[in-house]
Amino acid sequence: MTPLRTAALALLCTLTLVSHQAAAVEYALPAANSRLIGENLEYVVPADNRPLEQIAADFQLGLTNIMEANPGVDPYLPTPGSKLIIPHQLILPNAPREGIVINVAEMRL
Template structure:
């Protein structure tokens, strides 16, 4: 009985978790580039590039490649940081979920 309650509790908890996905507009004919480049300002509270990457659900290495002149561990407060949100789609027919 206790196992059943635990399983039901876990099932209810799992059902309550939100799933978030980024959606992109369909690119113009012939274009394979989707998304956009975002720019943000580094706050003044000793925020690392890694925490900014996590906030925008980006990889740390992607952020470092997009911002080669920014100190990844102690970016200057007030400086601008590029958030790479563009993707190149494969050169194929796109049907359904890409």
């Protein structure tokens, strides 16, 4: 491959990676006297033999989050038809609601 072709391919790959939009779960702010946001979901494991890590990624969660909410579930082959709790309910830190708050304990921004 010529250096020009290599550079063009590298530029194309970079533009492709940069053009993807970031997606995040958005929560409505709770009432002024509440710190609880979101709600937990119930999910039925399909028969397609997906590992728990893939299911967690579909809901924008880490593997540890979904394993803590569902103790005893096999992380490699969850039983098809079983129900999982998808933990989307959070408690906001006791901090002013202005600017950016970093919750170090939960690794959240």
